[in-house]
Amino acid sequence: xxxxxxxxxxxxxxxxxxxxxxxxxxxxxxxxxxxxxxxxxxxxxxxxxxxxxxxxxxxxxxxxxxxxxxxxxxxxxxxxxxxxxxxxxxxxxxxxxxxxxxxxxxxxxxxxxxxxxxxxxxxxxxxxxxxxxxxxxxxxxxxxxxxxxxxxxxxxxxxxxxxxxxxxxxxxxxxxxxxxxxxxxxxxxxxxxxxxxxxxxxxxxxxxxxxxxxxxxxx
Amino acid sequence: xxxxxxxxxxxxxxxxxxxxxxxxxxxxxxxxxxxxxxxxxxxxxxxxxxxxxxxxxxxxxxxxxxxxxxxxxxxxxxxxxxxxxxxxxxxxxxxxxxxxxxxxxxxxxxxxxxxxxxxxxxxxxxxxxxxxxxxxxxxxxxxxxxxxxxxxxxxxxxxxxxxxxxxxxxxxxxxxxxxxxxxxxxxxxxxxxxxxxxxxxxxxxxxxxxxxxxxxxxx
DNA sequence: ACCACAATTGATCAGATGGTCAAGCGTGTG
DNA sequence: CACACGCTTGACCATCTGATCAATTGTGGT
Numbered sequence: 236x237x238x239x240x241x242x243x244x245x246x247x248x249x250x251x252x253x254x255x256x257x258x259x260x261x262x263x264x265x266x267x268x269x270x271x272x273x274x275x276x277x278x279x280x281x282x283x284x285x286x287x288x289x290x291x292x293x294x295x296x297x298x299x300x301x302x303x304x305x306x307x308x309x310x311x312x313x314x315x316x317x318x319x320x321x322x323x324x325x326x327x328x329x330x331x332x333x334x335x336x337x338x339x340x341x342x343x344x345x346x347x348x349x350x351x352x353x354x355x356x357x358x359x360x361x362x363x364x365x366x367x368x369x370x371x372x373x374x375x376x377x378x379x380x381x382x383x384x385x386x387x388x389x390x391x392x393x394x395x396x397x398x399x400x401x402x403x404x405x406x407x408x409x410x411x412x413x414x415x416x417x418x419x420x421x422x423x424x425x426x427x428x429x430x431x432x433x434x435x436x437x438x439x440x441x442x443x444x445x446x447x448x449x450x451x452x453x454x
Numbered sequence: 455x456x457x458x459x460x461x462x463x464x465x466x467x468x469x470x471x472x473x474x475x476x477x478x479x480x481x482x483x484x485x486x487x488x489x490x491x492x493x494x495x496x497x498x499x500x501x502x503x504x505x506x507x508x509x510x511x512x513x514x515x516x517x518x519x520x521x522x523x524x525x526x527x528x529x530x531x532x533x534x535x536x537x538x539x540x541x542x543x544x545x546x547x548x549x550x551x552x553x554x555x556x557x558x559x560x561x562x563x564x565x566x567x568x569x570x571x572x573x574x575x576x577x578x579x580x581x582x583x584x585x586x587x588x589x590x591x592x593x594x595x596x597x598x599x600x601x602x603x604x605x606x607x608x609x610x611x612x613x614x615x616x617x618x619x620x621x622x623x624x625x626x627x628x629x630x631x632x633x634x635x636x637x638x639x640x641x642x643x644x645x646x647x648x649x650x651x652x653x654x655x656x657x658x659x660x661x662x663x664x665x666x667x668x669x670x671x672x673x
Numbered sequence: 674a675c676c677a678c679a680a681t682t683g684a685t686c687a688g689a690t691g692g693t694c695a696a697g698c699g700t701g702t703g
Numbered sequence: 704c705a706c707a708c709g710c711t712t713g714a715c716c717a718t719c720t721g722a723t724c725a726a727t728t729g730t731g732g733t
Contacts, residue, residue: 252700252709252710254709254710255709255710258710272578272579272580273495273579274493274495274496274575274579275496276492276493276495276496277493277494277495277496277579279689279690279691280690280691280692281690281691289711290711290712290713291690291691291692292692292693292711292712292713293710293711293712295691295692295693296709296710296711297710299692300691300692301690301691301692352578355574355578355633355634356493356575356578358633358634358636358637359491359571359574359575359633359634359636360491360492360493360496361491361636362636362637362640366636366640369636369637369640369641370640373640373641374640374641377641394661396654396657396658396661397654397658399641399642400654400655400658400659401658403627403630403631403634403638403655404626404627404630404658404659404662406630406634407623407626407627407629407630407634408622408623408626408627410626411622411623411625411626412622414574414577414578415574415577415578415622415625415626417577417578417580417581417585417588418577418581418588419622421581421585421588421589421593422588422592422593422596422618423618435615435616435619436619436622438615439615439616439619439620439623439666440619440623442613442615442665442666442669443623443662443663443665443666444662444665445665445669446661446662446663446664446665446666446669447658447661447662447665450661450664450665450669471679471680471730471731473679473680473729473730474679474680477680498719498720498721499720499721499722500720500721508681509681509682509683510720510721510722511681511682511683511722511723512680512681512682514721514722514723515679515680515681516680518722519721519722520720520721520722
């Protein structure tokens, strides 16, 4: 048997099956939808199982505990959250880079508001399961981008506000449309799915960013 | 007995006592702190009772159910949230009015982040207990302020972005420091309690608002 | 002192819910 | 065909937790 060594299904990794993978995906999707709305403690695993079309016991076959499932969802979603930030790089014009970032973030808020809400809930709980990531990967990435913004500042290509706040405010404005979607819709009757509304929001955010990064010297 | 009629302690309202009122206050304070961090379902009423220095049974004497307590906390907090918005009125200079509003909101985020978090959690759940208020009082107030902003627009005293977004973004940026305090502190090592940090945040937000409301025509 | 009622307690219940267990089913591979 | 192993199920358990109840204590007013 040649296959023995390079398909390490021994002990650690169970043999991956078509149905198995499909089920895992469906569970993760259903779990994200539920967790993002009702939080960890407010979600029952039998609800998730029902949404995914499985029995509770069967769900527990794929994820041993509710917490493990929650962690898996969190991990899978993290990359989606970080990825747009990576794209701010030194090779671009600052204004174009920021505009691109804002657009990406607002698109993410429109296309996957659950991801935004999940992280918001987790952070608001005190991020007991993300504290490592916030202090680790996220901080490293943010520090790098802050350094880049400071570099642009030194070159006089963007304004003088503390870069951290610029990032925070971009996050805040874009994620607001995901996290507070109910309120936004309740007050305006519209959604980011409405292209005109999306464009309004985008332009307002870009104006705000311009005010922070490229605004006129306020004398 | 003259007093009989105008102190209506008959049937409906139980006689209000010093200890009773004090306990109610302590319970509401403790409940706000807990609910704002772990949400409705994630909070046990015996935790709240312990924080307030009472037994669980005794807490249930003052608030019949967990839900009733949650609602009471929500109601008591709502006014704190709305009040700054009321102060934007036609009698002021637009720029001063907006700057004042932003300052008030950021102070609220610093001085009572729990209130902000409580509402954020509730809205993210879909606001099942606030839907009435969002569609009612809040919408009326927001509509009125939006009308005022439109009036200022017509007079050419502020910029041309849709007023709703201006309000949303002010809420988003200010509340971000309360709702995501853990993340902000994790990434910067600082808090709004640090006066210098507060001032940085405030100036950045004011610059953003200027960009939206008083920005240069982007030609 | 007495009374009415607020305040407080401990025991206890009932339902919800996360998780376990042992057994059966399906399917691809030797 | 038969074996192995992933998949699925239903019954069951243990615990947590919101809520109830009866009984006792404290207290202000007359």
